[in-house]
Amino acid sequence: MSNTDEIEIKTSPSSDNVYVKLIDEYGRKLRLSAPNALTLGNLACGLFSLIMAMNGLHRFSALFIFIAAACDFFDGRVARMLGLTTKIGAQLDSLADVVSFGVAPTILAYSISQCLAGAWRLARFNVNPTEGHFIGLPIPAAGLTVAFLAIFSYVSPLIMIALAALMVSKIDVPKF
Numbered sequence: 479m480s481n482t483d484e485i486e487i488k489t490s491p492s493s494d495n496v497y498v499k500l501i502d503e504y505g506r507k508l509r510l511s512a513p514n515a516l517t518l519g520n521l522a523c524g525l526f527s528l529i530m531a532m533n534g535l536h537r538f539s540a541l542f543i544f545i546a547a548a549c550d551f552f553d554g555r556v557a558r559m560l561g562l563t564t565k566i567g568a569q570l571d572s573l574a575d576v577v578s579f580g581v582a583p584t585i586l587a588y589s590i591s592q593c594l595a596g597a598w599r600l601a602r603f604n605v606n607p608t609e610g611h612f613i614g615l616p617i618p619a620a621g622l623t624v625a626f627l628a629i630f631s632y633v634s635p636l637i638m639i640a641l642a643a644l645m646v647s648k649i650d651v652p653k654f
Contacts, residue, residue: 513557517570520549524578531585536628539586543625546578572600579621587624587633595642612651615644
């Protein structure tokens with residue numbers, strides 16, 4: 479067998495190749511699970527943030543909230559880009575947001591208003607979704623504000639009440 483025969487074998491169509499089919503199948507599964515994997519990454523970061531806050535590591539807790547925000551930013555975009563938006567994905571995203579941007583900042587800032595207002599705001603959005611704008615301050619924005627303030631060891635009850643009031647308000651906030 480000459481070198482040219484080997485080259486022809488290597489470059490021949492491999493549609494019957496079992497390994498190519500396996501790689502295609504794994505690639506398809508990876509594409510299908512990418513949005514939910516990002517959402518679960520958001521949830522995991524929220525849980526890590528809770529653990530850090532309960533152990534007094536407030537800056538690490540804030541860092542995990544920022545990482546959760548990155549996961550939250552991309553999960554919906556990836557789902558829409560791949561055409562994989564589902565009702566269960568939307569509900570999972572809301573649950574992850576309550577943990578990462580509601581419960582974790584509540585523990586971080588010792589203010590229950592963040593969690594209650596955030597849960598109310600997300601429930602309202604799930605019942606009456608809007609296009610092009612949000613009604614009330616989105617919970618990730620409020621959670622990121624608390625995380626940013628926690629980095630500098632600054633927590634104010636007035637800011638927490640203001641964030642809660644903005645989340646449940648009827649103001650229109652444009653989507654970006």
